[in-house]
Amino acid sequence: MTARDQALSARVAQAWDVLRGVLDPEVPAISVTDLGIVRDVVEHDDGLEVLVTPTYSGCPATEVIEQAIADALAAAGLGRVRVTQRRAPAWTTDWITPQGRENLRAYGIAPPGACAGAAAPGKDAANVQPIRLMARDVACPRCGSARTERLSAFGSTACKSLYRCIECREPFEHFKPI
Numbered sequence: 001m002t003a004r005d006q007a008l009s010a011r012v013a014q015a016w017d018v019l020r021g022v023l024d025p026e027v028p029a030i031s032v033t034d035l036g037i038v039r040d041v042v043e044h045d046d047g048l049e050v051l052v053t054p055t056y057s058g059c060p061a062t063e064v065i066e067q068a069i070a071d072a073l074a075a076a077g078l079g080r081v082r083v084t085q086r087r088a089p090a091w092t093t094d095w096i097t098p099q100g101r102e103n104l105r106a107y108g109i110a111p112p113g114a115c116a117g118a119a120a121p122g123k124d125a126a127n128v129q130p131i132r133l134m135a136r137d138v139a140c141p142r143c144g145s146a147r148t149e150r151l152s153a154f155g156s157t158a159c160k161s162l163y164r165c166i167e168c169r170e171p172f173e174h175f176k177p178i
Contacts, residue, residue, distance in 0.1 A: 011043060011048070011078060012041050012042075012043050012048070014076065014078060015041045015048055015050070015073055015076075015078055016033070016041055018072050018073055018076045018078070019031070019032060019033050019038055019041070019050070019069065019072070019073075020033050020034075021072065022065075022068050022069055022072045023068075024061065024065065025061050025064045025065065025068070026061050026156075026157050026159075027104070027107070027109065027157075027175075029103045029104060029106065029107030029109070030096075030100045030103045030104060030107075031100070032052070032065060032068075032069065033097070034096065034097045034099050034100030034103060035055070035095075035096055035100055036091065036094075036095025036096050036097065036100070037052050037053050037054065037055060037065070037091060037095075038050060038051070038052055038069075039051040039052060039053055039086055046080060047079050047080030047081055047082065048073060048078055048079065048080070048081045048082075049081075049082050049083075049084055050069055050070075050073070050081065050082070050083045050084070051084050051085075051086045052065070052066065052069070052083055052084070052085055052086065053085070053086050053087065053089075053090070053091040054085060054087070054091060055091050055159060055178075056090075056091070056158070056159070056178070057087065059158075059159075062085075066083040066085075069081070069083050070082075070083055091178075092178060093112040093175065093176070093177045093178055094114060096111065096112070096175075104141070104175055105141045106141075107141075108141050108142065108172055108173070109141060109160065109172065109173045109174065109175055110138050110139060110140070110141045110148075110163065110172055110173070110174040110175065111141075111175055112174070112175045112176060112177035112178075113137070113138075113177050114177070138150070138163055138174045140163075140165035140167065140168060140170065140172060141172055142165065142168055142170050142172065143165060143167055143168040143170075145165055145166070145167035145168065147165065147166040147167050148163050148164065148165050148166060149163065149164055149166060150162070150163050150174075151163060151164050151171070155173040155174070156173065159175060159176055159178075160173040160174060160175055160176060161173065161174050161176055162174075
């Protein structure tokens with residue numbers, strides 16, 4: 001590897017480190033990398049390109065996230081940055097990291113269950129099963145009880161629903177699996 005290639009590689013690694021500190025504006029307990037929306041960081045001759053997949057088309061936080069990514073990388077002195085959206089394959093909650101799931105739980109939001117059949121990068125799209133939006137067995141993020149009930153299909157944002165724990169009686173949001 002040439003010295004130039006090593007410098008480029010170090011710059012991309014530094015960008016990933018910076019992105020781990022960029023928080024989702026709607027759920028500030030989880031970074032954009034732990035949320036799984038940052039797909040790649042690519043070095044070009046004219047600067048860095050960050051590829052992101054929005055959680056869903058029309059998400060109102062997308063522009064805020066893109067600006068936060070660009071601002072964080074610029075503040076780190078990484079030069080020119082552009083953020084590019086990649087909509088295919090569509091984002092799935094399966095891309096949330098284990099650390100991201102734990103951060104959601106610690107924040108008081110029940111993390112989503114697995115979406116068997118969701119289209120992950122490299123997965124054969126012909127074998128993808130329909131995604132089911134109705135969650136079952138949502139455990140309380142506060143006491144861990146599985147005895148919960150859904151109060152509303154919609155929470156503070158479209159990606160969350162409102163639940164209540166029957167054991168501890170606390171309300172909580174559940175990040176919908178998609």
